[in-house]
Amino acid sequence: MKSAIVHDWLVSPVGGGEKSLEAIHRLFPSPIYTLVKNEHNLKGSYFQNLEITPSFIQRFPRAKTKYRSFLLFFPLAIEQFDLHPYDLVISSSHCVAKGVLTHSDQLHISYCYTPVRYAWDLMHEYLMESGLDKGVKGAIARVMLHYLRGWDLHASKRVDHFIAISNYVARRIKKIYGRESTVIYPPVDISFYEIERAKDNYYVTASRFVPYKKISLIVEAFSKMPDKKLVVIGDGPDWKKVKEKAGPNIELLGYQSDEILKRHLQKGRAFLFAALEDFGILPVEAMACGTPVIAFGKGGALETVVENETGLFFEEQTTSSIINAVNDFEKRDFDLQKCRNRAELFSVERFDREFSSFVNQKYSEFRNAL
Secondary structure (H helix, E strand, C coil), X not given: CCEEEEECCECCCCCHHHHHHHHHHHHCCCCEEECCECHHHHCCCCCCCCCEEXXXXXXXXXXXXXXXXXXXXXXXXXXXXXCCCCCEEEEEECCCHHHCCCCCCCEEEEEECCCCCCCCCCHHHHHHXXXXXXXXXXXXXXXXXXHHHHHHHHHXXXXXXEEECCHHHHHHHHHHHCCCEEECCCCECHHHCCCCCCCCCCEEEECXXXXXXXXXXXXXXXXXXXXXXXXXECCCCCHHHHHHHCCCCEEEEECCCHHHHHHHXXXXXXXXXXXXXXXXXXXXXXXXXXXXXXXXXXXXHHHXXXXXXXXXXXCCCCHHHHHHHHHHHCCCCCCHHHHHHHHHHHEHHHHHHHHHHHHHHHHHHHHHHC
């Protein structure tokens, strides 16, 4: 079986999609095709010496950092990869990777992190957060996204089998593409984390600072609770906005190594998570440390956190809702071992077993039917 893997873009090795890509590649070592790669950021990572082929977008000015500016070219670029020598194509897709061209003697399985969020059900929110909800630039953005939606719906028919990263994503795949999918949760490196029972008197959150992660909302909520300390790990475009909302009880650490992040996940009283995520790896990593999670009660968090057992949910993405949840949390006791046990259900070993079994079974059925 000769296989290829297609991933949207490979500019950093640390994202959840890239961790899944690494796990997929370990199971099915293959050439990787991607819109853009950033060799500098991949140094020292699993991907450094792999065979990775970028698209023509790689040659555009500042493409390695400003690749999103070339969204209009993504569909065309992904269709230019010549994959005809391969028997199996696995796309690792949250944007256009699933739209690669294959022929009838090839099996295409797509591991789908989400239908393109900013083109479909979250379009209006993304346009507003990007300042593109009005004016000429907003009109151009809407036209581009209209084009992308049409292409994306058509491209979804090129996939033989969809794998969704959560039931939440599976419902969105069904709603948007009209396709059924099998749920296989992403791999989380549980073995890297150990349970810590001696907690310090602070809460912790971590993320890339982008609008939909709602880090500024968590910071604003804790600024209204000056008796409670919050440690925030991460950086990104929203850094200034987050810093402006931070009171003296908020400690902004910026980007930190995995070891430092782990230590804070272990020592924090609870991990705060306010994003509407398709899955959400960090809550699982926190639970692996024996740390309960206080999360927004929608999306993938509902499938990882068990309410009143490994954490609590708040109903709205508002400061008052977060404050109420934190106050409720402090009235309760949580079994830290149950948090760890829950996290172990999302291990790398479980992913390896389920993903390889699915792909091998579908490939066998496909070859037998030829």
